[in-house]
Amino acid sequence: MIRLQTGLGVRAVYLLVFIYLGAQGNYLPLWLKSSGWTESQTGLVFSLRYVTIIIVPILWGAFSDRYGATAALRIISLGAAFFFIPLLFTSDVLIVTAALTIFAMFRVGIVAVADSLTLTHIEKYGGNFGQYRQWGSFGFIAGGFLLGAATYVFGGREAIPVALWVILLATIGLAFCLPRTRQTQANVPSAQKQWAEMRLLLRNSWMLRFLAVVLLWRLSSQGLYTMLPLHLERIGVPDTLLPVYWAVGVASEILMFRMAPTWFEPLGKKTVLTLCFAACIVQYALLAIIEDRLGVAAIMLFHGLSFGMAYYTCVTWLGSTVRTEIRAAGQGLFQVVAFGFGGAASTVGAGLLFEYGQGPVLFSVAAIVASLTLLSSSLLLRSEDGWSWTGKERA
Numbered sequence: 001m002i003r004l005q006t007g008l009g010v011r012a013v014y015l016l017v018f019i020y021l022g023a024q025g026n027y028l029p030l031w032l033k034s035s036g037w038t039e040s041q042t043g044l045v046f047s048l049r050y051v052t053i054i055i056v057p058i059l060w061g062a063f064s065d066r067y068g069a070t071a072a073l074r075i076i077s078l079g080a081a082f083f084f085i086p087l088l089f090t091s092d093v094l095i096v097t098a099a100l101t102i103f104a105m106f107r108v109g110i111v112a113v114a115d116s117l118t119l120t121h122i123e124k125y126g127g128n129f130g131q132y133r134q135w136g137s138f139g140f141i142a143g144g145f146l147l148g149a150a151t152y153v154f155g156g157r158e159a160i161p162v163a164l165w166v167i168l169l170a171t172i173g174l175a176f177c178l179p180r181t182r183q184t185q186a187n188v189p190s191a192q193k194q195w196a197e198m199r200l201l202l203r204n205s206w207m208l209r210f211l212a213v214v215l216l217w218r219l220s221s222q223g224l225y226t227m228l229p230l231h232l233e234r235i236g237v238p239d240t241l242l243p244v245y246w247a248v249g250v251a252s253e254i255l256m257f258r259m260a261p262t263w264f265e266p267l268g269k270k271t272v273l274t275l276c277f278a279a280c281i282v283q284y285a286l287l288a289i290i291e292d293r294l295g296v297a298a299i300m301l302f303h304g305l306s307f308g309m310a311y312y313t314c315v316t317w318l319g320s321t322v323r324t325e326i327r328a329a330g331q332g333l334f335q336v337v338a339f340g341f342g343g344a345a346s347t348v349g350a351g352l353l354f355e356y357g358q359g360p361v362l363f364s365v366a367a368i369v370a371s372l373t374l375l376s377s378s379l380l381l382r383s384e385d386g387w388s389w390t391g392k393e394r395a
Helices: 006-034 039-053 056-067 069-088 093-107 110-125 129-153 156-175 191-202 205-234 239-263 269-289 293-319 324-380
Strands: none
Touching (some): 006 110, 006 129, 039 093, 039 205, 056 110, 056 324, 110 293, 129 239, 191 205, 205 293, 205 324, 239 293, 293 324
16 A cells, blocks of 8 residues: 655645535535525535534544544545435435535544644644645645536536545545554553643633634634625626636635745734734625626635635644644634534524525625624734744643
């Protein structure tokens, strides 16, 4: 069996994980719509994915901390591919909802495990988070275009579930090519010690304030990703051009990742998050007003700050704060609050708002919540003098 070096393997994991996300984000809502689903049903099934994030990433993170990231990635990829199978045969609302919910119980742990694996690799061998995470951005762009081509070549939207499953199968193969990452037995933390560390983390004042801010951030933003393909369809964007809009946004994200040490290191984390949340407000307000297709494409450039740099800042901040013994669980906690609680509420709300008033209402409400995020960040997060990139400074 081929064995990949950890650095190359981490890049490949991000690439495949986000190829799937780019393909799903662009096209799965359209497949559901063409199968007769309503916007509120689509919002509900995606919200259930975020409900699983309320608990599952911490468990996968704890498993990864104890047994190694490679073992976690292998089990996650196998379970996700298996429970996606029903979508190859039916679009029944109940069956697909159940299948995607169980699928999500595996899949939602993969990003927290990959992020913690990356931070540990950087701590040992140097580098910065962006040079690895940018491969996820490349993958997101590629996923949209690849699935767009598949729908064109293989008969329209009916090909979407099959193409997504092929990506999941490729992820299994990659997971089994990664070297084992389990710690030596002497260094493996006990379950009791892990949960004791987590309790201390949850009593930490900075952590509670940080989680409150990121909850509001994703509450304003996460549901937009589910409804954006439907909004683009409404303003006349054909299916084959949907990936172009995401490519514009993700290209700006790649630029942010590449230039982070030069552009953002001197500013400090609070200042960077302030810029990111201000970008959220501007982006959503403009989307509420402008429906010209070229104008919307230009607005997507804000995505580099509104999501990419904000996510980067949160992950690296946690990497420099959470102890090594619970690093993956700490990243899982971030996923739970931001993408679990925040994502579930945001996606349900986005479905209802879009069904009620389409894009203008949805994006207007998002801009208001983003304003609350900026205010909470200013009040709850304290300024810092510098930026830790190595993950060695821990509370």
